[in-house]
Amino acid sequence: MGKDIAIFDDMLKLKEAVIFIRKESIKGNLVAKNSLAETAGIEEGEVEPLLARMLDFPEFIELKRVSDSDGNEYIYSASEMTDRYVEILMGLKNKDLLKLIADTVRYESKKYPRPTRADLFTKKPYSIALDELKELLDSLGEESDYKDLKFTEASNGTRFIYSDQHMTKFYATKLAEWYEVLQYEIP
Known part of the structure; x- marks a missing residue:
């Protein structure tokens, strides 16, 4: 019993x-x-x-x-x-923000394919402070592990990041323009 x-x-x-x-x-x-x-x-x-x-x-x-x-x-x-959301949370817990940013950009460039708005990383669950994000993004070009990450801008000045392993600059720029400007102008 x-x-x-x-x-x-x-x-x-x-x-x-x-x-x-x-x-x-x-x-x-x-x-x-x-x-x-x-x-x-x-x-x-x-x-x-x-x-x-x-x-x-x-x-x-x-x-x-x-x-x-x-x-x-x-x-x-x-x-x-989702497992992807857990990967983001684990990246935050591991405090390797540069790798987390790179992994997210590469994932979106490959999976969807689309460029990633740079300001995404200031929103939840990332919640990276704007000043810290600026420093991280500035250091991307200095790190050899992140040479594939490139920047482009829409005509409204919104900055995007993409991986040239999965997208061309032309395609990333056109998509950025579509997401930020064109989709709102075309009825």
């Missing part, structure tokens, strides 16, 4: 942890593995075994784990957050 109660208690803790992870994912937040002990009322030593048990349940299959460059582990619900 005592074993059944322990299993039931474990299941309740697991359910609490999963509900918490899903709610945080809806808000766009990753859940630090070490925070589960306090948020779900789980003993410090029980966190890892409970997380491992999640894999045994098909209804929790969407829960994923990621680690930052310091080895801190985070959990999120892939039903509520």
Whole structure:
């Protein structure tokens, strides 16, 4: 009987942890593995075994784990957050903003293909201060790892970044002009 109660208690803790992870994912937040002990009322030593048990349940299959460059582990619900959004959050946690900017520009240039508005990085989830962003963008040309990243402008002065591995300057400039000016002028 005592074993059944322990299993039931474990299941309740697991359910609490999963509900918490899903709610945080809806808000766009990753859940630090070490925070589960306090948020779900789980003993410090029980966190890892409970997380491992999640894999045994098909209804929790969407829960994923990621680690930052310091080895801190985070959990999120892939039903509520895309892997790309998680990559952005991890880039912010790793504090390698230049790489994060480059990865975003390359991703958009390849996937969509489209140039990226430079001011995108001042908005959430990036939230990079304008002065810091200016410094980062100015240093792009100095870094050999980012030589493929180029700038173009629409006729209204809006600055865009693109990767010449995936787009030509002509195409990036035409798209920038379309996004900023032409689409609003054509009825």
